[in-house]
Amino acid sequence: MITAFLLRSLDRKIVIAIALLLLVAALVPVLNLMTGPTNPLHVPTYIMSLFGKYLTYALLALALDLVWGFCGILSLGHGAFFALGGYAMGMYLMRQIGTRGSYGDPILPDFMVFLNWKDLPWFWYGFNHFWFAALMVLVVPGLLAFVFGWFAFRSRVNGVYLSIITQAMTYALLLAFFRNDMGFGGNNGLTDFKDIIGFNVQADGTRAALFAATAVLLALSLLLASAIVRSKFGKVLVGVRDAESRTRFLGYRVEHLKLFTFVVSAMMAGIAGALYVPQVGIINPGEFAPANSIEVVIWTAVGGRATLIGPIIGAILVNGGKTIFTGLFPEFWLFALGGLFVAVTLFLPKGVVGTIAQYLGRRKAVSKAAPPVAQEDVIEPKIQAAE
Amino acid sequence: MYRAIKIFLITLCLTFSGLTFIGLAVPGLPTSSEVRAEDDIHVLIDALGVGDFPEREAAIKTLVASKDPHVGQILEQLSEGLLYVNSDGGPVLLQGGTDDEPTYSDPITGEAAADVDPDMMIKVKINNALRGVIGAATSQLTLMSPDRSARLAAAQGLLKDADPANLDLLNAALAAEKDAEIKNTMEAARAVLLLKTDASVEDKKAAIDTIAARGNRDALTILTTTLETAPDDLKPAIQANISTINRSLALWDVAQNVWYGLSLGSVLLLAAIGLAITFGVMGVINMAHGEMVMIGAYTTYVVQEYITSAFPGVADYSLAFAVPAAFVFTGFVGLVIERAVIRYLYGRPLETLLATWGVSLILQQAVRSIFGPTNREVRNPTWMSGVFDLGGLSITWNRLWIIVFSMVVFVTLLLLLKRSAFGLQMRAVTQNRRMASSMGIRTGWVDAFTFALGSGIAGIAGVALSQIDNVSPNLGQSYIIDSFMVVVFGGVGNLWGTLVGALSLGVVNKFLEPFAGAVLGKILVLVLIILFIQKRPRGLFALKGRAVEA
Numbered sequence: 001m002i003t004a005f006l007l008r009s010l011d012r013k014i015v016i017a018i019a020l021l022l023l024v025a026a027l028v029p030v031l032n033l034m035t036g037p038t039n040p041l042h043v044p045t046y047i048m049s050l051f052g053k054y055l056t057y058a059l060l061a062l063a064l065d066l067v068w069g070f071c072g073i074l075s076l077g078h079g080a081f082f083a084l085g086g087y088a089m090g091m092y093l094m095r096q097i098g099t100r101g102s103y104g105d106p107i108l109p110d111f112m113v114f115l116n117w118k119d120l121p122w123f124w125y126g127f128n129h130f131w132f133a134a135l136m137v138l139v140v141p142g143l144l145a146f147v148f149g150w151f152a153f154r155s156r157v158n159g160v161y162l163s164i165i166t167q168a169m170t171y172a173l174l175l176a177f178f179r180n181d182m183g184f185g186g187n188n189g190l191t192d193f194k195d196i197i198g199f200n201v202q203a204d205g206t207r208a209a210l211f212a213a214t215a216v217l218l219a220l221s222l223l224l225a226s227a228i229v230r231s232k233f234g235k236v237l238v239g240v241r242d243a244e245s246r247t248r249f250l251g252y253r254v255e256h257l258k259l260f261t262f263v264v265s266a267m268m269a270g271i272a273g274a275l276y277v278p279q280v281g282i283i284n285p286g287e288f289a290p291a292n293s294i295e296v297v298i299w300t301a302v303g304g305r306a307t308l309i310g311p312i313i314g315a316i317l318v319n320g321g322k323t324i325f326t327g328l329f330p331e332f333w334l335f336a337l338g339g340l341f342v343a344v345t346l347f348l349p350k351g352v353v354g355t356i357a358q359y360l361g362r363r364k365a366v367s368k369a370a371p372p373v374a375q376e377d378v379i380e381p382k383i384q385a386a387e
Numbered sequence: 388m389y390r391a392i393k394i395f396l397i398t399l400c401l402t403f404s405g406l407t408f409i410g411l412a413v414p415g416l417p418t419s420s421e422v423r424a425e426d427d428i429h430v431l432i433d434a435l436g437v438g439d440f441p442e443r444e445a446a447i448k449t450l451v452a453s454k455d456p457h458v459g460q461i462l463e464q465l466s467e468g469l470l471y472v473n474s475d476g477g478p479v480l481l482q483g484g485t486d487d488e489p490t491y492s493d494p495i496t497g498e499a500a501a502d503v504d505p506d507m508m509i510k511v512k513i514n515n516a517l518r519g520v521i522g523a524a525t526s527q528l529t530l531m532s533p534d535r536s537a538r539l540a541a542a543q544g545l546l547k548d549a550d551p552a553n554l555d556l557l558n559a560a561l562a563a564e565k566d567a568e569i570k571n572t573m574e575a576a577r578a579v580l581l582l583k584t585d586a587s588v589e590d591k592k593a594a595i596d597t598i599a600a601r602g603n604r605d606a607l608t609i610l611t612t613t614l615e616t617a618p619d620d621l622k623p624a625i626q627a628n629i630s631t632i633n634r635s636l637a638l639w640d641v642a643q644n645v646w647y648g649l650s651l652g653s654v655l656l657l658a659a660i661g662l663a664i665t666f667g668v669m670g671v672i673n674m675a676h677g678e679m680v681m682i683g684a685y686t687t688y689v690v691q692e693y694i695t696s697a698f699p700g701v702a703d704y705s706l707a708f709a710v711p712a713a714f715v716f717t718g719f720v721g722l723v724i725e726r727a728v729i730r731y732l733y734g735r736p737l738e739t740l741l742a743t744w745g746v747s748l749i750l751q752q753a754v755r756s757i758f759g760p761t762n763r764e765v766r767n768p769t770w771m772s773g774v775f776d777l778g779g780l781s782i783t784w785n786r787l788w789i790i791v792f793s794m795v796v797f798v799t800l801l802l803l804l805k806r807s808a809f810g811l812q813m814r815a816v817t818q819n820r821r822m823a824s825s826m827g828i829r830t831g832w833v834d835a836f837t838f839a840l841g842s843g844i845a846g847i848a849g850v851a852l853s854q855i856d857n858v859s860p861n862l863g864q865s866y867i868i869d870s871f872m873v874v875v876f877g878g879v880g881n882l883w884g885t886l887v888g889a890l891s892l893g894v895v896n897k898f899l900e901p902f903a904g905a906v907l908g909k910i911l912v913l914v915l916i917i918l919f920i921q922k923r924p925r926g927l928f929a930l931k932g933r934a935v936e937a
Contacts, residue, residue: 074737074740086583101416147608148917150920151921152920152921153915154921155920155921156924157920157921157924157925159737160672160736160737160738160740161459161875161924163672163737163740164871164872164875164922165875165916165917167871168868168871168872168916169913169917169919170912171868171913172909172910172913172914172917175906175909175913176906176907176909176910178906179906192641277547294674294741297741298741298745301741331752331756332752334748334749334751334752334755335748335749335752335753337745337748338744338745338746338747338749338752339745339749340745340750341741341742341744341745341746341748342728342742342745342746343811344736344741345732345739345741345742345745346728346731346732346742347740349605
């Protein structure tokens with residue numbers, strides 16, 4: 001049944017995207033590990049790590065697209081779920097350091113010894129097991145999203161108000177994680193990782209495996225998101241986005257639909273964060289900054305809202321641009337990013353993918369000399385009207 | 388230019404102080420009585436060099452009794468061991484210069500003394516007994532000093548560091564004192580001294596009441612320390628007074644917290660009130676609002692620099708020029724943003740949010756490129772610095788001015804919206820755009836100027852914030868979330884809601900801080916607002932009627 005549910009979701013574009021991702025997952029590590037540095041096909045490790053990071057961002061953007069593109073919830077706090085997933089993974093990695101830390105304490109991470117703590121706080125229990133940490137990567141963001149969403153959707157907080165309180169949520173978490181007594185390393189966050197499931201985090205092989213895992217998980221998430229969106233449930237979801245009151249009057253429990261999507265999306269963001277941390281080697285409260293969450297929105301918008309593939313492309317494009325730009329003209333990156341925000345909202349409201357799809361659709365329609373019909377496999381995002 | 392002014396000012400200061408110095412050193416033409424007084428004092432000073440310690444003590448007492456204005460100076464020189472006398476007798480002289488090459492001069496006029504043989508000069512020695520005499524004489528002198536602030540300082544010093552030996556001195560000073568505040572302090576000091584002597588229980592009870600009447604933290608400390616050593620029949624009185632003081636201090640603490648809260652609230656109000664117009668009235672989410680505040684602060688800086696260089700005379704009032712300048716400039720920036728970006732996005736709040744966020748990044752980076760990433764210094768004018776006490780509250784002038792200023796801005800804005808033709812059109816467009824348009828109102832024009840107005844108000848807020856916060860490119864970002872919270876909490880589209888929201892958030896924040904700490908307090912406030920929005924999704928003062936569902 002599940003297979004049928006997943007298979008039904010496959011249209012041509014999603015199949016191509018998933019195939020591409022799986023190909024990348026297999027090929028890049030091979031090119032990195034099997035070829036020598038002189039080989040023209042060689043992929044240097046730093047490039048692979050960089051793109052691994054982009055792929056985690058792509059997963060985060062995909063998660064946002066699920067709620068924003070298909071459910072109309074513009075979350076300005078998705079960075080919080082990403083960071084929570086990252087912290088869960090970071091805690092596991094901290095516990096793996098063991099006696100190799102500067103203070104050599106077998107149980108307590110360095111910063112706790114530094115703060116003169118005697119015992120491990122209760123919320124650090126269990127993080128020495130990978131399975132537990134992996135579970136927490138899903139559970140913690142999911143739980144936060146559930147509690148937050150349950151309150152918010154039940155009292156019909158929507159539109160701009162919801163955006164603002166999600167922003168307040170991530171801001172509150174930012175302030176909280178900066179505190180040393182929270183027990184998450186305060187300002188410095190968690191870093192200095194050594195091992196992940198027994199493999200050295202710094203080793204090329206581990207990095208290649210992490211890259212492959214990221215690409216595969218991104219492909220799986222894409223499959224899941226696409227399955228959700230193309231199911232009957234997904235159609236109702238779009239109904240919620242475009243005409244919430246009408247959907248409610250038709251008898252659907254709008255708040256339940258929203259809550260489910262929000263939680264799934266938060267978990268995806270958590271996975272992205274968990275994959276991000278071992279590849280980057282640090283997690284600190286800066287990840288909770290409201291500005292980060294807003295940046296995710298622009299990746300999604302650039303790629304194309306409600307296209308699923310768009311956010312992946314957008315995240316890679318914008319972040320690639322950022323890497324190149326900050327290297328060449330560090331002064332102007334904020335100008336470029338700001339200009340991007342303005343330009344995309346004004347001139348490219350459907351994003352890169354949406355605009356191309358529209359263009360192709362129009363050309364096809366013209367060649368058939370028929371009035372333009374929306375392609376069946378592209379769900380046109382209808383811009384939310386003012387409430 | 389700026390440098391030239393600085394040099395000019397420094398020269399001016401130097402010349403002035405130089406003149407005062409000369410004025411002191413050469414006191415014009417001495418009248419005959421002054422000459423005699425100076426002769427008298429010289430005789431008394433020279434007496435210090437004669438005989439041994441007992442004679443010297445007598446000489447000091449006579450010197451003090453003369454009430455000459457130079458006595459303090461002489462006693463200081465004596466206790467520092469700077470006075471020398473020829474071993475064969477003669478005038479007492481002040482030693483200067485270095486140890487190897489000492490110079491000698493008159494201790495009062497500073498005139499160099501001629502024909503001094505350094506080898507023959509010996510120090511006018513003092514021992515501990517003499518030091519005590521000198522110390523008592525010095526405090527007596529300051530307690531009796533003609534300078535009001537010196538007397539007050541001496542009385543406060545006695546209050547803090549009470550020595551029963553000074554009791555007689557204090558009694559004498561008290562009898563002569565006319566100033567009410569100093570007298571008050573002296574009486575308190577006398578009471579503290581009395582408690583340390585073996586005065587009668589009645590006297591001590593009266594003393595305790597005198598101290599308790601002061602009712603501040605110092606009085607509490609004094610009473611708590613005396614409680615330990617006090618005889619049993621005094622203890623209940625002290626206990627009762629301590630608890631009274633504690634109660635009144637607790638009340639003042641609450642008042643102080645309310646004051647701090649109002650102060651924070653007025654800052655929030657200033658930051659949020661422009662947003663209340665753009666978000667509340669127009670429904671535009673302006674994420675660049677914080678940057679408007681920041682631009683206002685930088686305008687203040689530019690105006691200040693211009694005025695100090697062009698019109699140094701009015702430099703202290705540059706803020707008065709900065710307010711209109713910031714309003715006009717940020718209003719203009721707002722107008723440009725509305726015409727260039729926002730007008731294409733009406734009715735699409737989420738897109739507006741993204742576009743204005745982009746604008747905010749551009750403005751931030753622009754300011755960073757022009758002024759650099761470091762903080763710029765905006766000076767506090769003299770009429771805004773300093774503190775004054777009101778009962779148990781200590782109130783800083785700049786906070787008081789900001790509260791007054793925010794209220795003025797609020798009232799002006801309210802009048803503008805409710806009483807002017809522009810306000811009428813603005814409200815008409817808010818309530819029913821198409822109908823307003825049908826009545827001949829140019830809605831596009833109203834939109835543009837409403838946005839400019841909101842931005843201009845943000846600029847004015849920047850002028851005020853430049854006085855209490857760092858003027859840096861990140862200034863705006865630290866206020867944007869708080870401002871949104873205020874507007875959302877107070878209720879969109881209602882200026883009164885913004886006022887109540889800002890002030891109550893400020894007060895709640897300050898009341899949470901002592902229990903939870905600044906950061907945790909802020910987190911709690913955020914969580915409370917998030918919960919509050921669940922309960923009243925449209926804020927404290929929600930608009931009622933069809934407009935809500937439109």
